[in-house]
Amino acid sequence: MSDLIVRPAEPTEVAALLDFWARAAKGTSVSDDVAGVTRLLERDPEALLVAEQDDEIVGTLIAGWDGWRASLYRLAVAPEYRRRGIAAALLRAAERRFTALGARRADAMVLDANPEAHLTWQASGYEREEQWRRWVKPLTEL
Template sequence: MTCETLAIRPYQPADEAALIQLWRDCGLTRPWNDPAKDIARKLTVQPELFLVGEIRGVIVATLMGGYDGHRAWINYLAVAPAHQRRGYATELMRAVEAKLLQMGCPKINLLIRSGNVAVQGFYKSLGFELDEVISMGKRLIPDR
């Protein structure tokens, strides 16, 4: 298994179909969230924090970041199953961390679905710790 160089760049509109398929392949989509609407919404706020990773022109990874002036959030971190465990997710996280530091961001938060135990170790290896909080949400605009 050769580890090829990941080219990281900002999202481009032509990436939409490939990203949505990548998210589906990685089990990130849910029936109540329309991924095309998530992309469209993200492009209106800090599109420079919406990153894509390519190998030889093929999209194999993505990360959607955001910073509200208080905390940053990470969403849709995904690496194509055939390219996992090669350090690409770490590369994307380091790239967005550098951008967030330039913006003066003091902390990154992220949510992990309770059933996704495997990814907890990955984030711990990057220095993330469990925050003693309860996540609550309220949908203002239904996607479906």
């Protein structure tokens, strides 16, 4: 896709990104709201990558780096644009970002109930680690 652009999201795109995720992403997050995405962009303006074609958002990936872990979230591609290399382009951009920041490994959050996503991650060289499970505690109720 020679006309595909991968770039950091802009603060003015928060509403469009939330609409995109509602249509293209599987699952939801407690941070899927204007305040959550705005906080992400304020904290790390280059963390939320957008794939754009013809001025349209066709994919996203959050590539968060905290100085210790390189974490990937919200890999989503518009259904009508899947199987065109957009996810791979987003992952390459994230991996370049992480390498430049000094990261040694990237970790991805992938829904168990999304086998289509498992194939995408495997095709990009990622492996599932069976010995780990995610533990969470909502902080919004504190």
